[in-house]
Amino acid sequence: MKIVNGFDLMKYAGNHGYMLPAFNTTNMEMTYAIAKGLNMAGLPGYIQISSNNLRLSNPDVIACLTSDALKNSDVPVGLHLDHGKSYEDVKACVNAGFTSIMIDASHLPFEENIKEVQRAVRYCHFYGIPVEAELGALRGKEEDIVNEADCKTDPDMVLDFVEQTGCDLLAVSVGNVHGLDIEPKVDLPLLKTISEISPVPLVMHGGSGIPFDVVKEARKYNLLKINYGSDLRKAFVSTFGKAYEANHNTASVIELSMEAVENVSKKAAELVTIINS
Ligand code: G3H
Numbered sequence: 001m002k003i004v005n006g007f008d009l010m011k012y013a014g015n016h017g018y019m020l021p022a023f024n025t026t027n028m029e030m031t032y033a034i035a036k037g038l039n040m041a042g043l044p045g046y047i048q049i050s051s052n053n054l055r056l057s058n059p060d061v062i063a064c065l066t067s068d069a070l071k072n073s074d075v076p077v078g079l080h081l082d083h084g085k086s087y088e089d090v091k092a093c094v095n096a097g098f099t100s101i102m103i104d105a106s107h108l109p110f111e112e113n114i115k116e117v118q119r120a121v122r123y124c125h126f127y128g129i130p131v132e133a134e135l136g137a138l139r140g141k142e143e144d145i146v147n148e149a150d151c152k153t154d155p156d157m158v159l160d161f162v163e164q165t166g167c168d169l170l171a172v173s174v175g176n177v178h179g180l181d182i183e184p185k186v187d188l189p190l191l192k193t194i195s196e197i198s199p200v201p202l203v204m205h206g207g208s209g210i211p212f213d214v215v216k217e218a219r220k221y222n223l224l225k226i227n228y229g230s231d232l233r234k235a236f237v238s239t240f241g242k243a244y245e246a247n248h249n250t251a252s253v254i255e256l257s258m259e260a261v262e263n264v265s266k267k268a269a270e271l272v273t274i275i276n277s
């Protein structure tokens with residue numbers, strides 16, 4: 001299939017009652033692995049890359065790899081910019097063929113966050129592309145970016161934020177954390193409250209490490225998208241780590257890269273299947 005437009009993907013998931021995993025890619029192998037995993041599971045989702053990762057794999061390269069990886073795929077998959085950190089990155093990704101965008105200005109004061117999102121929304125909506133925005137901030141480690149501050153989403157700000165920005169998806173901070181080093185403690189009552197206020201579907205970042213029974217509960221509260229990064233990166237890195245531990249002279253990059261693709265695809269297939277079971 002071709003890369004699917006983000007609005008179409010959201011609609012498809014809504015109509016079929018799917019929750020969409022958004023799997024973080026890093027490079028070529030991860031991109032092929034995620035496409036393979038979703039196809040193996042027969043379920044839709046996103047391939048996403050964070051702004052931070054664009055210095056390794058630029059938007060044009062990722063868009064090109066994604067469309068090639070999806071040639072043999074029969075499930076709808078969107079290409080999403082994760083934690084978009086600037087208007088320039090937003091434009092570069094839209095121009096490269098991304099079909100869904102996140103602008104993350106959650107570290108800024110409320111009014112400035114709104115302005116940044118409005119600017120991204122104006123650009124993306126012109127091209128028929130949905131925008132995810134974040135209100136509140138997550139603790140933890142997103143690759144090499146560490147955030148110590150725990151700033152849960154304030155339900156009283158939600159309606160104003162969504163209405164003023166025009167965002168299409170809202171990422172919330174409800175005790176979810178980035179990375180595997182801190183234990184997530186998802187505040188389901190807070191998520192429920194937010195879901196009753198938010199006019200748009202919700203997004204849970206920091207999927208790795210959240211118990212599946214919690215994810216299934218969270219699904220009742222208009223949660224449409226859940227991000228998984230660390231789980232896949234661990235499957236990738238541990239493939240090389242184990243081989244190196246077993247033999248410090250190992251140099252089978254081709255074999256190990258293919259094995260890593262296999263391991264990451266299995267992990268992606270397992271995750272998308274469990275959260276939709
Ligand atoms: O934006 C990406 C994520 O929120 C991934 O978080 O590495 O904890 O799964 P995670």
Ligand code: ZN
Nearest residue numbers: 142205206227
């Ligand atoms: Zn995230």
